[in-house]
Amino acid sequence: MFKYHCRNFVKISMNKWYKQIFQMDFGPIEWRPKFATKQGENALCAPTPFLAIKEEEMMKNMNKMMELMKQWPNVDLRPHFKAHKSVDIAKQQIKLGAVGICCQTLTEAESAVYGGSIEDVFISNEVIGVGKVKRVVQLALKSKISICVDNEENIKDLSQLAKESNANLDLVIEVNVGQDRCGIKPGADVVPLAKLVESLPNVHFKGIQAYHGWNQHVRSAAERKERTNTVAGLAQKTVECLQSANIKCPYITGGGTGTFPYEAGTGLFTEIQPGSYVFMDADYNRNLNEKETFYSGFVQSLFIYTTVQSITGDERAVVDSGMKAASLDSGPPLVAGKEDSVIYHSGGDEHGILRPNDGFKVGQVIQLIPGHCDPTVNLHDVYYLIDGNEKVKAILPVNARDAGV
Amino acid sequence: MFKYHCRNFVKISMNKWYKQIFQMDFGPIEWRPKFATKQGENALCAPTPFLAIKEEEMMKNMNKMMELMKQWPNVDLRPHFKAHKSVDIAKQQIKLGAVGICCQTLTEAESAVYGGSIEDVFISNEVIGVGKVKRVVQLALKSKISICVDNEENIKDLSQLAKESNANLDLVIEVNVGQDRCGIKPGADVVPLAKLVESLPNVHFKGIQAYHGWNQHVRSAAERKERTNTVAGLAQKTVECLQSANIKCPYITGGGTGTFPYEAGTGLFTEIQPGSYVFMDADYNRNLNEKETFYSGFVQSLFIYTTVQSITGDERAVVDSGMKAASLDSGPPLVAGKEDSVIYHSGGDEHGILRPNDGFKVGQVIQLIPGHCDPTVNLHDVYYLIDGNEKVKAILPVNARDAGV
Numbered sequence: 001m002f003k004y005h006c007r008n009f010v011k012i013s014m015n016k017w018y019k020q021i022f023q024m025d026f027g028p029i030e031w032r033p034k035f036a037t038k039q040g041e042n043a044l045c046a047p048t049p050f051l052a053i054k055e056e057e058m059m060k061n062m063n064k065m066m067e068l069m070k071q072w073p074n075v076d077l078r079p080h081f082k083a084h085k086s087v088d089i090a091k092q093q094i095k096l097g098a099v100g101i102c103c104q105t106l107t108e109a110e111s112a113v114y115g116g117s118i119e120d121v122f123i124s125n126e127v128i129g130v131g132k133v134k135r136v137v138q139l140a141l142k143s144k145i146s147i148c149v150d151n152e153e154n155i156k157d158l159s160q161l162a163k164e165s166n167a168n169l170d171l172v173i174e175v176n177v178g179q180d181r182c183g184i185k186p187g188a189d190v191v192p193l194a195k196l197v198e199s200l201p202n203v204h205f206k207g208i209q210a211y212h213g214w215n216q217h218v219r220s221a222a223e224r225k226e227r228t229n230t231v232a233g234l235a236q237k238t239v240e241c242l243q244s245a246n247i248k249c250p251y252i253t254g255g256g257t258g259t260f261p262y263e264a265g266t267g268l269f270t271e272i273q274p275g276s277y278v279f280m281d282a283d284y285n286r287n288l289n290e291k292e293t294f295y296s297g298f299v300q301s302l303f304i305y306t307t308v309q310s311i312t313g314d315e316r317a318v319v320d321s322g323m324k325a326a327s328l329d330s331g332p333p334l335v336a337g338k339e340d341s342v343i344y345h346s347g348g349d350e351h352g353i354l355r356p357n358d359g360f361k362v363g364q365v366i367q368l369i370p371g372h373c374d375p376t377v378n379l380h381d382v383y384y385l386i387d388g389n390e391k392v393k394a395i396l397p398v399n400a401r402d403a404g405v
Numbered sequence: 406m407f408k409y410h411c412r413n414f415v416k417i418s419m420n421k422w423y424k425q426i427f428q429m430d431f432g433p434i435e436w437r438p439k440f441a442t443k444q445g446e447n448a449l450c451a452p453t454p455f456l457a458i459k460e461e462e463m464m465k466n467m468n469k470m471m472e473l474m475k476q477w478p479n480v481d482l483r484p485h486f487k488a489h490k491s492v493d494i495a496k497q498q499i500k501l502g503a504v505g506i507c508c509q510t511l512t513e514a515e516s517a518v519y520g521g522s523i524e525d526v527f528i529s530n531e532v533i534g535v536g537k538v539k540r541v542v543q544l545a546l547k548s549k550i551s552i553c554v555d556n557e558e559n560i561k562d563l564s565q566l567a568k569e570s571n572a573n574l575d576l577v578i579e580v581n582v583g584q585d586r587c588g589i590k591p592g593a594d595v596v597p598l599a600k601l602v603e604s605l606p607n608v609h610f611k612g613i614q615a616y617h618g619w620n621q622h623v624r625s626a627a628e629r630k631e632r633t634n635t636v637a638g639l640a641q642k643t644v645e646c647l648q649s650a651n652i653k654c655p656y657i658t659g660g661g662t663g664t665f666p667y668e669a670g671t672g673l674f675t676e677i678q679p680g681s682y683v684f685m686d687a688d689y690n691r692n693l694n695e696k697e698t699f700y701s702g703f704v705q706s707l708f709i710y711t712t713v714q715s716i717t718g719d720e721r722a723v724v725d726s727g728m729k730a731a732s733l734d735s736g737p738p739l740v741a742g743k744e745d746s747v748i749y750h751s752g753g754d755e756h757g758i759l760r761p762n763d764g765f766k767v768g769q770v771i772q773l774i775p776g777h778c779d780p781t782v783n784l785h786d787v788y789y790l791i792d793g794n795e796k797v798k799a800i801l802p803v804n805a806r807d808a809g810v
Contacts, residue, residue, distance in 0.1 A: 047810045104755045128714045251507035309533045310587035324783050325808035347586050348807045350509045379728050379808050403730035403784050404755045405452045
């Protein structure tokens with residue numbers, strides 16, 4: 001499905017890269033033989049820890065999503081780039097029918113537009129300050145850009161700088177539907193903000209974002225559905241306020257991997273923005289379906305390959321993936337195939353401690369299921385895309401690996 | 406103190422970099438104007454979130470450490486590179502009197518040796534597998550390399566591959582002094598392993614590592630001291646076993662920022678390996694001194710600069726630093742200057758939620774004290790080194806930013 005041609009390499013000069021960034025000579029030459037596995041070689045030859053995507057499983061997830069979307073012909077799929085940060089994967093999603101992508105950071109959007117020529121990018125977050133707003137405007141000269149707002153001054157900045165560059169931006173007012181993060185209060189507060197947008201040049205009021213992140217991780221399907229109904233009620237109330245003020249709201253976006261079928265099923269939402277479904281993780285795998293059993297809609301496609309580096313007795317085995325290789329924020333990774341018998345305990349920045357030592361040997365390479373895919377991906381430079389025999393089909397860069405600059 | 410010359414830049418082509426790594430054309434050109442602040446400019450001009458080092462404070466910490474070391478003339482300081490991953494900072498530490506550095510990953514060691522020509526590097530961790538052992542051996546052709554071991558096969562690999570390349574390695578047997586991670590049982594088990602090392606070509610038994618990571622973060626100084634005495638007792642027992650077998654053990658290394666004065670004071674340890682003292686963090690700042698009051702030996706020099714991106718009411722202010730910019734593993738970051746009045750709550754991957762909104766304004770740039778410096782540093786590409794007026798003196802790369810490959 002993916003077409004790449006990777007070859008082995010020996011040395012790279014980071015110096016040249018830094019030189020370009022800083023317009024100066026940094027001196028150090030770094031030698032990083034990290035990606036020492038060739039296309040066609042077995043992934044087990046690569047230095048651990050690394051991220052592997054099982055291509056077949058990822059494609060199953062992408063196809064499953066398109067299959068599900070057929071139930072909701074009036075709802076668009078705009079997958080979230082923040083989960084994978086990969087231009088290659090985003091292009092594949094669009095090829096299969098996504099209308100574009102969501103990005104959470106400006107760097108993600110820049111990777112998608114400049115790195116992937118993706119034509120329709122929604123920045124599902126507020127981007128503040130003249131320096132960053134200028135970068136948003138630059139993007140809008142190349143692709144169709146929409147962006148979240150919840151603040152008057154920011155809206156004025158976006159309009160003014162877009163006007164100066166003769167660019168056009170679609171603005172989406174974020175509504176706080178219970179996550180208590182960004183976004184205005186649901187209801188009447190939307191009207192003056194939408195009117196402000198409509199009154200200003202080079203910006204256009206596109207609609208509202210009604211996303212609730214915490215709901216994605218509620219285990220019970222019945223409760224996720226009920227909470228999504230609450231979200232939809234708040235979104236509906238906001239839309240009605242706009243309608244009363246004669247402002248059209250043709251766009252309502254929200255929903256993640258945990259709740260998207262409910263948003264899509266309301267008849268209110270026009271777009272959903274799930275991201276993690278391409279990979280899945282231990283946290284999402286704990287969500288239950290309507291029968292309150294394991295939700296098997298999507299399969300695990302992302303794994304951390306790690307080496308057992310120390311064993312002293314049967315009590316534990318130490319692996320070379322610590323919190324610099326696996327984010328622990330939503331619970332630890334699971335040991336694939338031994339999810340119930342072996343527990344990963346934090347061993348600090350560079351180590352994981354598996355208890356008990358269930359027959360592991362020093363030097364053995366094992367697979368971990370990430371606890372939370374998004375921040376784990378952000379710890380790595382590349383993915384190995386592998387086939388069913390663990391043969392490397394391609395090496396995909398994590399293009400927008402970033403603190404969110 | 407640091408001499409760098411940074412200039413502004415406009416565009417970089419990531420493509421060229423990937424081309425070098427993968428020996429192939431990746432297609433995407435990325436445009437990442439992340440480091441848009443010139444030397445001499447105010448750091449507040451830079452896009453957030455970013456890491457800033459207050460140079461004066463960092464130098465205070467480095468000088469304070471050298472001052473403390475005078476109490477223990479027979480103990481060497483070998484600071485840990487894993488905390489800062491910066492060749493520039495490591496060189497400064499060595500210039501002030503450190504005997505070399507510790508690294509926890511091979512990539513760190515490669516950055517230090519190839520990127521910084523650092524002459525004495527101790528890899529304070531087990532490095533497993535022929536591919537990685539070959540890289541260790543390559544390092545030993547350029548610098549003096551010592552490395553931890555706790556496994557026979559690994560020792561044999563190190564010897565054989567060192568012999569093949571005509572390199573020499575100093576091996577340090579890691580002893581589990583209570584952390585229950587890597588390392589052999591304290592006591593007699595060390596003897597056959599040390600004998601094995603001595604029997605093999607191109608490897609030399611240097612001594613033991615007796616490091617206990619968890620002890621660093623025990624709040625009470627009395628308890629840290631008592632626990633360190635336990636560690637020292639186990640190390641002593643191990644040394645005695647070696648002596649009974651007529652094996653000299655001239656090197657005993659251990660101790661981090663939380664306990665190093667106790668290891669150094671035992672008369673047993675010949676080296677300490679603190680890392681975080683150059684930066685400090687919210688977690689280490691919670692350690693108490695002998696009077697059980699705030700331990701003021703080192704000052705906070707590392708900060709995350711973040712922008713307030715959304716405010717709706719007085720209940721909260723949302724900043725643009727989430728868990729992709731600030732590691733939450735040891736508790737959340739603190740708001741500098743408002744440590745007691747405002748609490749940072751996780752807002753997910755890209756957001757932090759400050760409660761209450763203590764007079765913050767959208768667009769305001771504020772400083773966070775990292776919860777845990779090491780994994781936070783690993784989320785960023787560079788540091789801004791700033792003076793007392795927040796003027797950028799240099800931009801330092803985080804050379805070995807890595808999952809631990």
